Amino acid sequence: MAKLLKKPLKLALVQLSTGADKTANLSHARSKVLEAASKGANLVVLPECFNSPYGTKYFPKYAETLLPSPPTKEQSPSFHALSDLAREAKTYLVGGSIPEYWEETKKYYNTSLTFDPEGKLLATHRKVHLFDIDIPGKITFRESEVLSPGNKLTIVDLPEYGKIAVAICYDVRFPELAMIAARKGAFLLLYPGAFNLTTGALHWELQARARAMDNQVYVGLCSPARDMEADYNAWGHSTIVDPNAGVMAQLDEKEDIVYADLNNEKIEETRKGIPIYTQRRFEVYPDVSEGKVRYEE
Numbered sequence: 001m002a003k004l005l006k007k008p009l010k011l012a013l014v015q016l017s018t019g020a021d022k023t024a025n026l027s028h029a030r031s032k033v034l035e036a037a038s039k040g041a042n043l044v045v046l047p048e049c050f051n052s053p054y055g056t057k058y059f060p061k062y063a064e065t066l067l068p069s070p071p072t073k074e075q076s077p078s079f080h081a082l083s084d085l086a087r088e089a090k091t092y093l094v095g096g097s098i099p100e101y102w103e104e105t106k107k108y109y110n111t112s113l114t115f116d117p118e119g120k121l122l123a124t125h126r127k128v129h130l131f132d133i134d135i136p137g138k139i140t141f142r143e144s145e146v147l148s149p150g151n152k153l154t155i156v157d158l159p160e161y162g163k164i165a166v167a168i169c170y171d172v173r174f175p176e177l178a179m180i181a182a183r184k185g186a187f188l189l190l191y192p193g194a195f196n197l198t199t200g201a202l203h204w205e206l207q208a209r210a211r212a213m214d215n216q217v218y219v220g221l222c223s224p225a226r227d228m229e230a231d232y233n234a235w236g237h238s239t240i241v242d243p244n245a246g247v248m249a250q251l252d253e254k255e256d257i258v259y260a261d262l263n264n265e266k267i268e269e270t271r272k273g274i275p276i277y278t279q280r281r282f283e284v285y286p287d288v289s290e291g292k293v294r295y296e297e
């Protein structure tokens with residue numbers, strides 16, 4: 001079997017404290033990403049909406065223009081801060097997500113940018129599944145009041161390591177994205193995300209472990225730190241799960257960085273022990289990853 005993960009990789013998820021000041025958020029993210037890089041991380045991840053508070057009323061206020069790419073510094077200070085930071089830290093950087101405004105269509109998106117260690121943009125993922133839920137007495141949230149959904153799956157090739165998939169928060173609840181990415185050869189599924197106190201307690205770890213178990217790949221969920229003064233209280237608990245669905249490392253709700261060393265042997269050992277990869281019956285059910293799927297590498 002060809003190696004999915006070509007050499008060991010140290011993953012870091014930065015569970016960032018964020019506030020209302022975008023410039024302060026960007027500068028704080030810089031110090032934490034540099035800290036992770038100084039501890040040897042090769043791939044660093046920031047949380048969903050890492051440069052702003054999370055909430056529909058905030059999206060237009062904090063939105064930046066990313067297209068045509070590359071944007072100017074005035075159009076997107078966050079794009080340039082992330083690109084400069086990846087280059088300074090010499091790491092791959094999944095820049096959480098930011099609210100995006102696309103002038104041509106007048107639409108807003110929840111968008112994640114991934115950069116290589118030279119600061120080059122490798123991929124853009126717009127959240128495909130918008131967080132619209134209503135649990136009476138607990139939480140009602142409708143991203144679709146402001147945001148439009150993205151329309152493609154995102155697989156990113158990190159040349160010296162292999163392929164990863166990037167999606168955002170609520171996207172984790174849709175196993176199809178994860179399954180297709182894994183069948184296309186991703187060794188790691190990354191989700192910058194911000195679950196809340198209701199659904200976080202119910203499903204955060206379960207979702208991470210389920211996507212890992214179904215696909216026998218590594219999974220990372222990166223949350224903002226919890227702020228009980230904010231309108232939206234993030235669950236925290238950034239988590240890294242191994243291909244056998246075991247939790248390798250998990251934070252509590254406070255700001256911190258979680259690390260794990262990923263290697264190909266764990267994927268191979270898991271797939272050898274429980275060989276669902278070779279036992280699939282595509283004559284009974286079609287391999288949807290071979291069908292009409294919108295994705296970009």
Ligand SMILES: NC(=O)CCC(=O)C(=O)O
Nearest residue numbers: 131169170194195196199
């Ligand atoms: N930001 C989000 O998409 C939140 C998703 C969430 O909380 C969930 O339960 O799913």
